[in-house]
Each structure stands twice: as structure tokens, then as C-alpha cells.
Amino acid sequence: MLRRPFFWIIALVIAVFVAAPAIGDNVELRESLALAAVYITLASNLNLMLGYAGYINFGSIVFFGLGGYICIWLVNSYAWSLAASLVAAGIGVSVLSFIFGVGILRLRGPFFALATIGIVEGVQAFVENFTPWGGSSGIYISPQVFEPLGGSARALWVIYFAFVAVMGASLYLSYAIKTSKFGLGLLAIGQNEDAAAILGVPAPRYKAYVYSASAFLPAIAGGLYFFKGAFIQPSDAFDLTLSTEAIVICMLGGQGTVTGVALGAYLYEELRGYLLTSSTFSNFQLVIAGVLLLLIVLFFPSGLMGFVYSRFPRLKRVLE
Amino acid sequence: MTAGMTLDTAPLLQLDGVSKRFGGLQAVNKLSFVIKRGEILGLIGPNGAGKSTLFNLINGVFAPNSGTIVFNGIDITGAKPFAVARHGLARTHQIVQPLTNMTVLENCTVGACFGRKNLPLARARDAAREAVHLTGLDDRIDMLALQLTIAGKKRLELARALAAQPMLLLLDEVLAGLNPTEVEHMIGVIRRIRDSGVTILIIEHLMQAIMSLSDRIVVLNYGQKLAEGQPADVAGDPQVIEAYLGDPKLAEQLQGGAAHA
Numbered sequence: 001m002l003r004r005p006f007f008w009i010i011a012l013v014i015a016v017f018v019a020a021p022a023i024g025d026n027v028e029l030r031e032s033l034a035l036a037a038v039y040i041t042l043a044s045n046l047n048l049m050l051g052y053a054g055y056i057n058f059g060s061i062v063f064f065g066l067g068g069y070i071c072i073w074l075v076n077s078y079a080w081s082l083a084a085s086l087v088a089a090g091i092g093v094s095v096l097s098f099i100f101g102v103g104i105l106r107l108r109g110p111f112f113a114l115a116t117i118g119i120v121e122g123v124q125a126f127v128e129n130f131t132p133w134g135g136s137s138g139i140y141i142s143p144q145v146f147e148p149l150g151g152s153a154r155a156l157w158v159i160y161f162a163f164v165a166v167m168g169a170s171l172y173l174s175y176a177i178k179t180s181k182f183g184l185g186l187l188a189i190g191q192n193e194d195a196a197a198i199l200g201v202p203a204p205r206y207k208a209y210v211y212s213a214s215a216f217l218p219a220i221a222g223g224l225y226f227f228k229g230a231f232i233q234p235s236d237a238f239d240l241t242l243s244t245e246a247i248v249i250c251m252l253g254g255q256g257t258v259t260g261v262a263l264g265a266y267l268y269e270e271l272r273g274y275l276l277t278s279s280t281f282s283n284f285q286l287v288i289a290g291v292l293l294l295l296i297v298l299f300f301p302s303g304l305m306g307f308v309y310s311r312f313p314r315l316k317r318v319l320e
Numbered sequence: 321m322t323a324g325m326t327l328d329t330a331p332l333l334q335l336d337g338v339s340k341r342f343g344g345l346q347a348v349n350k351l352s353f354v355i356k357r358g359e360i361l362g363l364i365g366p367n368g369a370g371k372s373t374l375f376n377l378i379n380g381v382f383a384p385n386s387g388t389i390v391f392n393g394i395d396i397t398g399a400k401p402f403a404v405a406r407h408g409l410a411r412t413h414q415i416v417q418p419l420t421n422m423t424v425l426e427n428c429t430v431g432a433c434f435g436r437k438n439l440p441l442a443r444a445r446d447a448a449r450e451a452v453h454l455t456g457l458d459d460r461i462d463m464l465a466l467q468l469t470i471a472g473k474k475r476l477e478l479a480r481a482l483a484a485q486p487m488l489l490l491l492d493e494v495l496a497g498l499n500p501t502e503v504e505h506m507i508g509v510i511r512r513i514r515d516s517g518v519t520i521l522i523i524e525h526l527m528q529a530i531m532s533l534s535d536r537i538v539v540l541n542y543g544q545k546l547a548e549g550q551p552a553d554v555a556g557d558p559q560v561i562e563a564y565l566g567d568p569k570l571a572e573q574l575q576g577g578a579a580h581a
Contacts, residue, residue, distance in 0.1 A: 180441065181433050181441045181444070184426070184429060184430055185430070187419075187426075191419035191421055191422060192417055192418075192420070194401075195419060196419070197402045198379060198381070198402075198405060198413075199402075199410075199431050199435070199480065200402050200405030200406050200433075200435050202434075203402065
């Protein structure tokens with residue numbers, strides 16, 4: 001793997017994310033890149049399901065939200081350290097989603113997609129009525145929890161680097177799966193599940209594994225995200241908008257590609273940042289996202305990377 | 321007698337009273353036959369006789385309502401398709417099922433990776449290349465499956481199944497829709513596969529081809545076994561002529577052809 005150029009391309013991206021805001025202590029750039037890192041994490045992990053196995057998951061946000069809840073709860077109620085809480089959130093959500101997965105992955109196509117929305121709604125309804133997690137008013141954490149990280153100003157940098165680490169791990173995970181036997185099996189399932197099974201791909205098991213794997217890093221990202229904000233409530237944690245945006249990003253960049261999805265996430269975040277800060281368009285990014293999705297599905301079903309590859313087929317050998 | 325010896329002399333596949341019903345339709349009815357190691361067994365019968373259903377029962381797409389299927393000493397009745405594939409049983413489809421957006425090599429690599437040998441990726445690619453070569457797809461190895469012609473897709477079905485290095489290969493009308501040159505080439509490929517030690521069960525409507533290829537033939541009608549035997553005997557069986565061949569002249573011709581072969 002170390003001899004493959006793509007390994008070093010990912011390393012370079014991580015290095016740029018680390019260095020760019022650190023040089024000159026640029027807080028504004030840091031915040032923008034932090035959000036880009038979150039989008040890249042969510043979209044890359046969604047891509048494992050959507051782009052590789054061909055299953056549309058509208059509920060990827062549930063991993064993010066549940067991860068946030070588990071992390072905040074452990075930090076707040078049991079005084080766990082941030083690192084331990086994040087690991088617990090990642091593992092807890094992966095195990096939960098494996099159980100969900102075994103149940104709903106028997107469904108295919110639109111039925112599966114609907115079931116994933118059902119999971120979001122179900123989990124949200126549960127959390128809203130779950131008193132240990134503050135019900136519908138959520139959980140606030142005191143700023144004191146930032147003390148172990150060296151005060152709130154330094155904590156924001158620590159959290160930022162953690163976001164970048166989770167993003168890097170997501171990219172390497174996508175890459176590692178894609179170039180593995182497991183990944184080949186998933187791609188075969190994505191193309192034609194019945195034919196794949198007849199060729200010997202253990203489809204039910206593989207789908208449950210990848211669904212569970214695609215939950216781990218988003219759960220950690222959710223933990224970091226809500227820890228950073230020191231507050232979590234059901235309507236933020238389980239907002240379907242973010243799920244939909246992740247799907248738009250995968251389609252925009254080119255589902256099934258590692259590069260395209262990362263690039264799509266970055267571009268989408270930039271666009272969103274511009275539209276959010278511009279006074280004329282408040283929350284207009286969702287309208288744009290909708291129009292984008294429509295145009296992509298109609299005219300560029302293979303996304304940005306499909307276009308790039310058709311122009312420069314040789315890049316296929318370098319990029320994944 | 322040791323277990324190993326029993327395995328070597330025992331049939332590779334043994335069907336015992338296998339039945340499958342779809343609602344009111346008895347697709348396969350108490351069917352029993354064996355496939356010996358190393359033979360080519362032809363399966364013929366009119367449309368709707370239950371041939372493809374039988375394939376689906378053997379490789380686990382459907383579970384039979386009753387009866388047992390034993391493959392290589394292992395009871396595979398009702399096992400899932402991917403488990404059956406792992407035991408060393410591969411098949412092609414009458415209606416081709418390519419992994420459309422993957423290359424010919426990738427299609428075959430899937431077969432090799434998840435087939436009997438459970439190969440790691442790098443070695444699976446080598447096995448896939450061999451299968452591609454044997455089926456004559458070398459010049460199209462990096463083409464996407466969707467870009468192939470129908471004849472190419474048929475060969476890909478075969479290549480992918482072969483890459484799995486199966487002990488038993490089920491061929492479902494691999495010759496249908498091919499022109500005479502392509503048919504001839506494909507027959508050569510099938511013979512070479514058998515010579516490499518793979519046992520074959522083949523469904524085919526091209527009578528000349530199946531009569532000359534098969535060592536034995538089983539005839540199905542209404543899900544039941546109508547006849548079984550050497551190609552020449554089967555072609556001369558009045559019941560078979562009535563149910564399937566229809567034309568006594570064709571039967572005569574086939575009998576003669578098979579006797580020469």
C-alpha cells in the first residue's frame with residue numbers, strides 16, 4: 001500500500017488540512033476546514049454503502065447523532081475523558097448499527113431506503129423520550145470539560161486536529177476497503193446482488209459488516225462535533241438534511257470513488273459557506289443542493305470523477 | 321474402505337426425490353439422478369420442463385420442498401447460493417448476468433476470489449486471467465462487461481464460472497443466440513474444460529451440439545425424468561421423440577450422429 005501513489009495523495013491532503021490553518025493561527029480557515037472534514041467523513045463513510053454496495057442510506061445521520069449523544073452523555077454524566085468517550089461512541093454505534101443492519105439489509109432498493117429513514121425517526125423519537133439523555137431539551141455540558149484539553153482556546157485546536165484525524169481515517173478506510181477482496185465483493189453486490197451471491201459473495205454478511213463499518217467514524221465525528229458545541233438536542237443530532245447533503249456529495253463527486261467524494265464534500269462545503277454568509281441567500285444551499293442533485297442524476301450520473309476519467313483515462317491508474 | 325475412497329467413487333452430485341412447487345405448478349417432481357465425476361451430463365426437455373428450476377434448486381437460489389441434494393459428500397439441500405459456490409459448484413445463466421460496470425477481468429476476479437479456492441485478491445487475478453484466456457476473451461480483458469456483445473457476455477458467464485475453479489459446472493444454454501462459428505468455438509472450450517477435470521451439467525436446446533458433447537443425457541418433461549441414457553439411446557426413445565424431438569427424422573439423424581461420435 002505504501003508504494004501506491006494514492007496512499008501519499010491522502011497523506012498530502014491530511015498534511016494540508018493540518019498545516020494550512022496552523023500557519024498564522026488562522027481561526028476562520030480552521031472552522032471552515034473543520035466543517036469540510038466533517039462533510040468528507042460523513043460522505044466517505046456513506047460512500048461505502050452507497051457507492052460500493054449500492055444501498056441508498058438516507059439515515060447515515062443517525063450514526064453521527066447517536067455518536068454525539070453517547071459521547072456527551074459519558075463526558076457529562078460519568079466524567080469520562082473525551083478520548084475514551086469517542087471510542088465508546090464509535091464502538092457502541094457500530095454494534096448497534098450491525099444489529100439494525102441484520103434486520104433491514106434484507107430489504108432492497110427503495111424499501112431499504114425507506115427503512116433507513118424509519119430508523120432515524122425511530123431513534124429520534126426514542127431519544128426525545130429518554131430522560132437520561134435530557135429528552136427533547138437535550139444535554140448541555142459545562143465549559144469545564146475543556147479544561148483537560150488546556151482551556152477552551154486550545155481545546156478548539158485539539159478538536160480540529162481530531163476532526164482531521166477522523167477524516168484521514170475515513171479516507172484510508174475507503175481506500176483500504178476499495179482495494180481489498182471485501183471491497184471487490186461489495187462492488188459486485190452493488191452491480192448485481194443475485195449474480196454476486198451465485199459467484200460466492202456472502203452478501204448478507206458483507207452488507208452487515210459494511211453498514212456497521214460505515215457507522216464507526218461518523219459516530220466519532222458526531223461526538224467531536226457536539227462536544228465542541230457543548231450542547232446536543234434531538235432535532236440537531238438527527239437532522240435528515242445532513243443525510244441528504246451527504247448523498248448529494250457522493251453523487252456530485254462520483255459515487256464509488258474515494259477522490260470524487262472527498263472533492264465533492266470539500267466543494268459542497270465551500271459553496272454552502274458562501275451561501276450561508278451571503279446576506280441574499282440564507283439557507284439557500286438546500287435549494288442549490290436539490291437542483292444540483294437533479295442535474296447530476298440527469299446529466300452526469302457518474303459525477304465529477306466520471307467526467308474527469310472520461311477526459312483523462314490515465315488518472316484511473318493513480319486515483320481511486 | 322476409507323472415507324477418501326468412498327468420495328472418489330461416489331457420484332459428484334446426487335439428487336434424491338427432489339420436488340419444487342410454485343403455487344399450483346409442480347415445477348420439479350420427485351426427481352432423482354446422479355452425476356458421475358468427470359462426465360458431461362446433458363439435460364434436455366421441452367420449454368417449461370423444469371430444467372432451469374432444477375439448476376436453481378441445485379445451486380441454492382430456491383430450496384426444494386422435499387428431497388435431498390448431496391454434492392461431493394456434503395448435503396447442500398437448501399444451502400444459500402454463496403455457500404454452494406464455496407463448496408465448488410459454479411453456474412452460468414441463460415439470461416446473462418454480468419457485473420455491468422466492472423471489467424471482464426474484475427468480473428472473473430470476483431468468481432476466483434469467492435469460489436472454491438477462496439483465493440486472496442492477487443492470486444485470484446491470476447486465476448481470472450487464465451479463465452479469460454481459456455474462453456478467448458484476452459483482447460477484451462479491460463473492457464467493461466456492458467460493452468461486450470451478447471456472444472462476449474456468454475463467454476464472460478463461462479469465464480467467470482471457470483475462474484472459481486469449480487468441481488461441477490452448470491451451463492444453462494451457453495450456446496443459445498450464438499452464430500455457428502461461435503457455437504463451434506464454445507463447444508471446443510467446453511470440451512477443454514471437461515478435459516481439465518471439471519464435471520459438467522449442461523442444458524441446451526441445440527440438439528446436434530448436446531448429443532455430441534454429452535456422455536449421458538437426462539430428459540425432463542413436466543418436472544419428471546422421462547428418460548436417461550446414452551445420447552443415441554435417448555434420441556431413439558419413442559417417448560422422447562413424442563414429447564420433445566417431435567420429428568422422427570431428426571431423431572434418426574441424431575441417433576446416427578451420436579453413434580459416429
